[in-house]
Amino acid sequence: MTAKIYLDSHWNVGPIDRRIFGGFLEHLGRAVYEGVYDPASPQADRHGFRRDVIEVLARLRMPCIRYPGGNFVSAYDWTDGIGPKEQRPRRPEFAWRSIETNQFGADEFVQWCRELKTEPMLAVNLGTGTIAAAAELVEYANLPGGTYWADRRRANGHVEPHRIKLWCLGNEMDGPWQAGHVPAAVYAQRALQAARLMKGIDRDIVTVACGSSGRGMPTYLQWDREVLEFCWDAVDFISAHRYSGNREGTAHFLAEGVEIDRILADYQGLLDFVRGLKHSQKRMYLSFDEWNVWYKSQEMDGRWTVAPHLLEEIYNLEDALVCAQYLMSFLRHADLVKIACLAQITNVIAPILTRPDGILIQSIYHPFAMISRLAHGVALQPAIDSPVYKAGSRGEVPQCDAAATLDPETGDIGVFVVNRAVEGELSVELVCADRRLTEIKEGRLLSGPDPKQANTWENPDVVAPTRALARLQDGKLHLRVPGPGFCAVGLGSATR
Numbered sequence: 001m002t003a004k005i006y007l008d009s010h011w012n013v014g015p016i017d018r019r020i021f022g023g024f025l026e027h028l029g030r031a032v033y034e035g036v037y038d039p040a041s042p043q044a045d046r047h048g049f050r051r052d053v054i055e056v057l058a059r060l061r062m063p064c065i066r067y068p069g070g071n072f073v074s075a076y077d078w079t080d081g082i083g084p085k086e087q088r089p090r091r092p093e094f095a096w097r098s099i100e101t102n103q104f105g106a107d108e109f110v111q112w113c114r115e116l117k118t119e120p121m122l123a124v125n126l127g128t129g130t131i132a133a134a135a136e137l138v139e140y141a142n143l144p145g146g147t148y149w150a151d152r153r154r155a156n157g158h159v160e161p162h163r164i165k166l167w168c169l170g171n172e173m174d175g176p177w178q179a180g181h182v183p184a185a186v187y188a189q190r191a192l193q194a195a196r197l198m199k200g201i202d203r204d205i206v207t208v209a210c211g212s213s214g215r216g217m218p219t220y221l222q223w224d225r226e227v228l229e230f231c232w233d234a235v236d237f238i239s240a241h242r243y244s245g246n247r248e249g250t251a252h253f254l255a256e257g258v259e260i261d262r263i264l265a266d267y268q269g270l271l272d273f274v275r276g277l278k279h280s281q282k283r284m285y286l287s288f289d290e291w292n293v294w295y296k297s298q299e300m301d302g303r304w305t306v307a308p309h310l311l312e313e314i315y316n317l318e319d320a321l322v323c324a325q326y327l328m329s330f331l332r333h334a335d336l337v338k339i340a341c342l343a344q345i346t347n348v349i350a351p352i353l354t355r356p357d358g359i360l361i362q363s364i365y366h367p368f369a370m371i372s373r374l375a376h377g378v379a380l381q382p383a384i385d386s387p388v389y390k391a392g393s394r395g396e397v398p399q400c401d402a403a404a405t406l407d408p409e410t411g412d413i414g415v416f417v418v419n420r421a422v423e424g425e426l427s428v429e430l431v432c433a434d435r436r437l438t439e440i441k442e443g444r445l446l447s448g449p450d451p452k453q454a455n456t457w458e459n460p461d462v463v464a465p466t467r468a469l470a471r472l473q474d475g476k477l478h479l480r481v482p483g484p485g486f487c488a489v490g491l492g493s494a495t496r
């Protein structure tokens, strides 16, 4: 099977916001405790952060990380997590029926982000919390001093303000499972008031209102419309979440990119609609701040223990190929998606698992690292001429999924291709109409005979990148991508 991809630097979707390579860390299971924070570990630094975790996550080049939830945030009192550690309360944790020791809180998170060289993105509690408490957290984090909460931060050893710019106005407030869940109209009021109060404290922050927690919600898009109509002037982003599952077999699952494109088209339509209604010049963007594959591990009850093993999903090759399609879809919609967060980053539905003696890199780590490394500059809209394959109830779907980027400064081009076929090689021929492809700088391939193969502690490199099957000939890039598989290539280019 052969697919052809045509690029032209004029088919430019817009600049890539690096924040689409964000992550998400929640107080859930072993994500924080035993994940990023483990003072008892031989790997711990002076703050109790695992150095090996920081090193492995750093290779993902995540520019921002969302925290502290997730469902957790909707019953969380942020003041429990500041000040002398021995005075912090142990609390029953509502969302995951666990014990929260509060040994890691906002200050530790910001400190950890600095070590990882990433930007903190904080969510406030708009479930059980008040808008006053949300604004006080902004004061604590961002004001220099001379007021009660800012001085509390200074007294806690953080003289300089944290300068947190990104703020989520609650989490999945459309979901009946959420602490403090309310109808859209009530949430919209809360979000508007919170955003105004928070921006009143620090006018430089940007806010993300809760959109739908999934396309399967009965209020999908209606919730978002109501929130946007009410909060349009006070918020900067609306959020979307999706977790993908293989429920109809691999052929269907590997066409998940079609669904992701569909969701993004839905949101583009909605944002244009509300903008039209408002006669507004403002651009609202999408924060896809929870996305991943998640369907195998459903243990959500922590049985009132500290750091229980919850949602420790094991990822295989097909899961990695779906993750690649999320990022490729975000790139093709670079003018809409300005923030996206892989949910999550350690132990809980995560690209890495920790044990006291080491780290296991899971399959989904690799496409993230490959795309995050090579996607720079602007996103190009590829024209793809692809054979189709039968994807179950999704019908006939293109076998080739592709995305491309161009760094106008350097001429570097990033090309990303998924062969969705369960078996069989895809030959790909790529041309760029207005640029000469000069060299292949690097190329990695993630593939294997069995879509279910996964890395284990005993065999940690079963799903790992190998050299791409790529060559340049007659000014064209020729790729061979065994199915199922993902290929990322970095090219040099020059004007014709």
Ligand code: AHR
Binding pocket: 026, 069, 070, 071, 072, 171, 172, 213, 290, 343, 344
């Ligand atoms: O990431 C796990 C959970 O999924 C989050 O807490 C919640 O926001 C979502 O439903």
